[in-house]
Amino acid sequence: MNAKTHSDKLPTTPPIINTDEAQQQASILASALPYLRRYAGDTIVVKYGGHAMGHGELANAFGYDIALLKLVGINPIVVHGGGPQISAMLDRLHLKSTFVDGLRVTDQAMIDVIEMVLAGTVNKQVAELINRAGALAVGISGKDGGLLQARRIQRTKRDPETGEDKPLDIGFVGEPEKIDPRVLYALLGSGLIPVVAPVGAGKDGETYNINADTAAGAIAGAVNASRLLMLTDVPGVLDKDGNLIEELTAEDVARLIADGTISGGMIPKVETCLQAVRAGAKAAVILDGRVPHTCLLELFTRAGPGTLIKA
Numbered sequence: 536m537n538a539k540t541h542s543d544k545l546p547t548t549p550p551i552i553n554t555d556e557a558q559q560q561a562s563i564l565a566s567a568l569p570y571l572r573r574y575a576g577d578t579i580v581v582k583y584g585g586h587a588m589g590h591g592e593l594a595n596a597f598g599y600d601i602a603l604l605k606l607v608g609i610n611p612i613v614v615h616g617g618g619p620q621i622s623a624m625l626d627r628l629h630l631k632s633t634f635v636d637g638l639r640v641t642d643q644a645m646i647d648v649i650e651m652v653l654a655g656t657v658n659k660q661v662a663e664l665i666n667r668a669g670a671l672a673v674g675i676s677g678k679d680g681g682l683l684q685a686r687r688i689q690r691t692k693r694d695p696e697t698g699e700d701k702p703l704d705i706g707f708v709g710e711p712e713k714i715d716p717r718v719l720y721a722l723l724g725s726g727l728i729p730v731v732a733p734v735g736a737g738k739d740g741e742t743y744n745i746n747a748d749t750a751a752g753a754i755a756g757a758v759n760a761s762r763l764l765m766l767t768d769v770p771g772v773l774d775k776d777g778n779l780i781e782e783l784t785a786e787d788v789a790r791l792i793a794d795g796t797i798s799g800g801m802i803p804k805v806e807t808c809l810q811a812v813r814a815g816a817k818a819a820v821i822l823d824g825r826v827p828h829t830c831l832l833e834l835f836t837r838a839g840p841g842t843l844i845k846a
């Protein structure tokens with residue numbers, strides 16, 4: 536039934552190409568076969584960040600990649616961010632954002648706006664990108680089906696005078712406490728692609744803003760994903776000379792953080808990847824979301840363009 540809907544949406548007249556091009560296309564498809572076999576039936580979690588969404592062609596290519604994964608028998612789950620989109624809306628409402636360790640300090644007025652942006656506008660846009668590519672995506676938030684039960688993140692700040700660590704209130708910022716993946720399995724089992732906004736519910740029904748990397752890592756662990764793909768704005772983890780590091784273990788990560796090679800936003804990203812593999816994901820890859828079809832390059836070619844992180 537879905538197959539008909541899908542093919543109805545695709546162009547009815549394929550482009551005319553010459554024999555050489557056709558031969559080339561056929562051999563590209565044939566060379567993907569071992570990879571298709573390797574991932575058939577597997578679950579792949581993809582973290583799609585807010586920065587990548589702004590670019591039309593890149594966003595369309597992302598939608599195509601996710602639709603293609605589903606159509607070749609892989610189960611993709613998309614977890615999206617939306618940091619820049621939240622900031623733009625808060626600016627329009629004259630609400631000022633501040634960040635602590637890369638996390639947006641979130642008060643009561645902001646959490647309502649953040650939920651509207653993430654679970655509303657952005658979530659529906661990402662689902663639509665995939666729908667337009669001929670697959671069927673369903674946008675949900677971490678509150679749906681009890682997917683992401685969250686607790687308030689505790690942060691501390693060192694008092695410069697006493698040297699004491701004091702609790703720092705960053706508001707409605709949560710971390711996943713419990714994951715219930717049943718809603719994901721229900722959607723995947725019906726041939727649908729879940730698109731998850733990183734908003735969670737607390738035990739008492741309060742709403743929490745969750746960093747999208749953290750949410751993606753927790754979900755990848757809970758569903759034992761064969762890959763967590765973290766799309767970002769660099770080719771992967773780079774060494775001190777700016778060269779791509781192809782593979783990292785937990786020991787490598789600890790060493791590279793200690794010597795300052797991995798810093799800033801890359802620290803929580805690699806730590807999230809490690810948590811995901813410890814919790815049950817087979818491997819995580821940090822890869823360049825600025826490259827068109829980066830997911831296909833990673834999964835279906837020998838280029839394997841990012842940094843692979845294993846336990």
Ligand SMILES: Nc1ncnc2c1ncn2[C@@H]1O[C@H](COP(=O)(O)OP(=O)(O)O)[C@@H](O)[C@H]1O
Nearest residue numbers: 584767768769771772773796797798799800801
């Ligand atoms: N060793 C490293 N390799 C690659 N990027 C690094 C490294 N150390 C720090 N970074 C920084 O981490 C950034 C990625 O993290 P972040 O900006 O939080 O990504 P995103 O917005 O995609 O979640 C890179 O743009 C880069 O500035």
Ligand SMILES: CC(=O)N[C@@H](CCC(=O)OP(=O)(O)O)C(=O)O
Nearest residue numbers: 584585616617618638639746747
């Ligand atoms: C707590 C916290 O900081 N939440 C993030 C959620 C969105 C996000 O993570 O989006 P990107 O992946 O596009 O950065 C925020 O408010 O920006």
